[in-house]
Amino acid sequence: MFSRNKNQHSSVSIDMMEKQTRYEALVKAFHADLFRYAMWLIKDKVIAEDVVQETFLRAWKSLDSLKDEAAAKSWLITILRRENARRFERKQFDLVDIDDVAVADPHIFGDVALEHRELRRIMSNLSEEYREPLMMQILMGFSGDEIAEQLNLNKNTVMTRLFRARNQIKEALLGEHPKGEQVNG
CATH class of the missing domain: 1.10.1740.10 (RNA polymerase sigma factor, region 2, helix turn helix motif)
Structure with missing residues (x-):
């Protein structure tokens, strides 16, 4: 036993x-x-x-x-x-006293940090239908097929959204530089 x-x-x-x-x-x-x-x-x-x-x-x-x-x-x-x-x-909003919030000094960051912050801002302004597939590709390394499966979309739809997201980012970056200033890439 x-x-x-x-x-x-x-x-x-x-x-x-x-x-x-x-x-x-x-x-x-x-x-x-x-x-x-x-x-x-x-x-x-x-x-x-x-x-x-x-x-x-x-x-x-x-x-x-x-x-x-x-x-x-x-x-x-x-x-x-x-x-x-x-x-x-189950979202419950937390209230924060404004006096307890620390604000970072923007002059502390270098050029690279500013560029990264600007790129993040541009990407966050993309509509979710473009931002989410782009993030899945950039951060997770997913292929078009994998993104399509995750988001329940057709692969062609995913590829179109990725193309449009990149174009919107490119236009935003090029649009923010004065004429005559060379932009690499």
Whole structure:
């Protein structure tokens, strides 16, 4: 009687260790990509960290449903997007005293930081239909097919949106430089 329980116990332990190993490999491989995507999606470091953490918690709970390891990145992105949507279902606005808010001095940053900030501003002004596929391509390295699958769109629609997003960024960058000033790229 005891030997049967011991065998069942060791089998459960082995299964848990295998699950833990798979989970740790998943976190190690995709945490940075998920966090970058969450930052672009949410634009708040603390909330992005929470959403990524919740994403991995849900991934742990349903790790057995992931059959194709090659689809892990898409699977995690889907979980993250759903977690972000859940945020708005239970959204409660925090009030902040204006005297407690620190404002950064814009003169502290160098030229590169200014360029990055300007590019982020331009990209954030894109409509969501253009911004989201672009961010998925830039930050996550998704192909047109993968983006189409994630967003439930036709691949041609995705490719058109990516093309238009890049053109809008290019026009915004070129439009902000005075005539006669050379722009690289």
